[in-house]
Amino acid sequence: MLEVWTTGQVRAAEDRLLARTPDGALMRRAAFGVATVVAGLLREHTGGTAGRRVTLLVGGGGNGGDALWAGAFLRRRSVAVTAVLLSPDRTHAEGLAAFRKAGGRVAGDLGEPDLVIDGIVGLSARGPLRQAAAELVGRVTAPIVAVDLPSGVDPDTGAVDGPAVRADVTVTFSARKPVHVLNTGHCGEVRVVDIGLAPELPDPDLIALEADDVGWAWRVPGPGDDKYTQGVTGVAAGSSTYPGAAVLSSGAAVLATSGMVRYAGWAADEVRGRWPELVATGTVEDAGRVQAWVVGPGLGTGQTGRDVLTAVFSDGVPTCVDADGITLLAATPSLWDARDPDAPVVLTPHDREFARIAEPHGITLGQDRVQAARALAKRLDAVVLLKGNATVVAAPDGRALVNAATSSWLATAGSGDVLTGLIGALLASGLDPWLAAGCAAWVHVRAGELAADGAPAPASLILKAIPDAIRAVRAG
Ligand SMILES: NC(=O)C1=CN([C@@H]2O[C@H](COP(=O)(O)OP(=O)(O)OC[C@H]3O[C@@H](n4cnc5c(N)ncnc54)[C@H](O)[C@@H]3O)[C@@H](O)[C@H]2O)[C@@H](O)CC1
Numbered sequence: 001m002l003e004v005w006t007t008g009q010v011r012a013a014e015d016r017l018l019a020r021t022p023d024g025a026l027m028r029r030a031a032f033g034v035a036t037v038v039a040g041l042l043r044e045h046t047g048g049t050a051g052r053r054v055t056l057l058v059g060g061g062g063n064g065g066d067a068l069w070a071g072a073f074l075r076r077r078s079v080a081v082t083a084v085l086l087s088p089d090r091t092h093a094e095g096l097a098a099f100r101k102a103g104g105r106v107a108g109d110l111g112e113p114d115l116v117i118d119g120i121v122g123l124s125a126r127g128p129l130r131q132a133a134a135e136l137v138g139r140v141t142a143p144i145v146a147v148d149l150p151s152g153v154d155p156d157t158g159a160v161d162g163p164a165v166r167a168d169v170t171v172t173f174s175a176r177k178p179v180h181v182l183n184t185g186h187c188g189e190v191r192v193v194d195i196g197l198a199p200e201l202p203d204p205d206l207i208a209l210e211a212d213d214v215g216w217a218w219r220v221p222g223p224g225d226d227k228y229t230q231g232v233t234g235v236a237a238g239s240s241t242y243p244g245a246a247v248l249s250s251g252a253a254v255l256a257t258s259g260m261v262r263y264a265g266w267a268a269d270e271v272r273g274r275w276p277e278l279v280a281t282g283t284v285e286d287a288g289r290v291q292a293w294v295v296g297p298g299l300g301t302g303q304t305g306r307d308v309l310t311a312v313f314s315d316g317v318p319t320c321v322d323a324d325g326i327t328l329l330a331a332t333p334s335l336w337d338a339r340d341p342d343a344p345v346v347l348t349p350h351d352r353e354f355a356r357i358a359e360p361h362g363i364t365l366g367q368d369r370v371q372a373a374r375a376l377a378k379r380l381d382a383v384v385l386l387k388g389n390a391t392v393v394a395a396p397d398g399r400a401l402v403n404a405a406t407s408s409w410l411a412t413a414g415s416g417d418v419l420t421g422l423i424g425a426l427l428a429s430g431l432d433p434w435l436a437a438g439c440a441a442w443v444h445v446r447a448g449e450l451a452a453d454g455a456p457a458p459a460s461l462i463l464k465a466i467p468d469a470i471r472a473v474r475a476g
């Protein structure tokens with residue numbers, strides 16, 4: 001599990017650590033870590049460090065101080081280091097003195113570096129890069145190592161609304177910040193250097209699951225299990241217009257569990273034809289007992305959909321509501337009345353569905369996606385999985401996790417239906433609903449990656465890759 005702290009939490013922890021650390025020691029530790037990573041990259045990509053050229057982009061704060069100290073440490077490895085000062089009158093004085101003393105050169109332009117260190121702005125970043133910094137960054141063609149975070153990206157939301165650094169590697173200090181999981185595209189590979197902050201850090205604000213966590217949580221049958229004890233998943237999805245959504249959701253549930261899957265709806269023949277191991281009926285009432293329902297994909301937004309949603313809620317089991325199910329709840333809030341307050345609900349909106357269901361409650365989807373998902377989860381007493389390149393999963397009790405995509409191949413029609421089926425199967429297995437949504441999102445990303453392997457993968461191929469994705473997390 002990766003732990004993530006807000007910049008506010010990190011600053012408070014740094015202040016406590018600073019108070020009992022000699023002046024400048026923390027910055028030198030941080031900078032030494034940056035220099036070590038940079039030296040490693042130079043050796044890896046150019047075969048050595050001596051005589052290699054590194055340019056520092058130095059802003060007027062502690063982030064620039066880190067870069068200058070890192071430059072001084074790199075000088076000891078005979079790297080030719082040049083610093084471009086973006087706020088010359090506010091440059092970190094000790095850092096600049098150490099840099100000059102080590103033989104670093106201050107210049108007005110980039111030169112032709114083998115590598116660039118972004119020390120423009122760190123924890124205090126506000127808004128996109130300012131013009132001078134943006135112009136300079138725009139001319140960089142060498143690999144970039146960002147100090148703490150890529151400049152121009154919001155540290156707490158990962159949002160970018162203008163020019164920003166796109167780093168190959170980001171070196172951060174003791175604590176991952178939200179940007180490192182919310183915007184992996186701009187951070188590149190994230191390396192965490194220990195500067196001794198851990199004892200001062202509170203509980204993390206966010207987490208990100210890793211393969212081991214997911215493998216551990218995924219229920220597999222034991223010697224005493226039969227098809228019922230592992231949890232039966234019910235899928236109420238699809239319509240005469242959208243039978244495909246039913247096939248995809250049911251299929252994902254079938255592949256995610258060795259227990260049983262029941263289907264209820266219009267597409268019973270199609271679903272049965274595609275998944276012979278599944279039990280299909282026309283209605284939720286006829287479906288028999290399940291331990292969790294999936295409802296919504298391809299359901300339609302008319303009276304039939306409302307009736308299906310009501311029947312599912314009346315069953316009083318954990319339920320994942322997706323797609324048309326969310327639209328129905330947004331349009332007809334009284335549908336919530338059928339919900340058993342003790343039965344967990346997982347909602348899986350994309351941005352437009354989120355807006356539909358959240359805005360009537362005064363919750364808007366701004367740049368802070370974690371905050372928005374948390375607010376809706378609390379308001380509706382439901383787990384909210386907000387889809388996107390970084391998927392956010394928030395629980396009503398405030399827990400939040402982020403699942404970063406490793407590519408964007410999952411942005412394809414029907415991919416969300418696959419995710420819903422995975423969530424349903426994990427809910428039926430009895431997993432905590434927040435964790436179920438997080439684990440499903442993880443395997444979904446992995447399946448998308450395995451299916452695509454560099455070329456577009458339609459949802460039916462993502463589906464096919466589910467067994468390999470589960471194998472991969474269980475092996476881990
Ligand atoms: N506090 C500490 O003891 C430590 C701080 N460290 C470093 O210090 C950083 C924080 O330093 P500071 O709080 O001094 O501030 P920063 O260095 O993050 O930023 C301050 C400067 O950036 C400018 N700036 C803000 N937004 C900008 C934008 N969008 N475009 C261009 N310039 C912008 C500000 O005007 C200001 O001059 C951390 O990110 C980390 O790199 C590390 O050395 C670890 C220890």
Ligand SMILES: Nc1ncnc2c1ncn2[C@@H]1O[C@H](COP(=O)(O)OP(=O)(O)O)[C@@H](O)[C@H]1O
Nearest residue numbers: 350387388389405408410411413414415416417
């Ligand atoms: N740019 C992106 N990068 C990575 N994953 C994405 C991106 N856009 C969407 N996704 C993922 O793809 C899935 C799309 O789901 P959804 O919008 O419900 O599609 P559909 O309704 O066609 O099934 C979600 O899991 C979402 O997180």
Ligand SMILES: [K+]
Nearest residue numbers: 118121147149
């Ligand atoms: K930076």
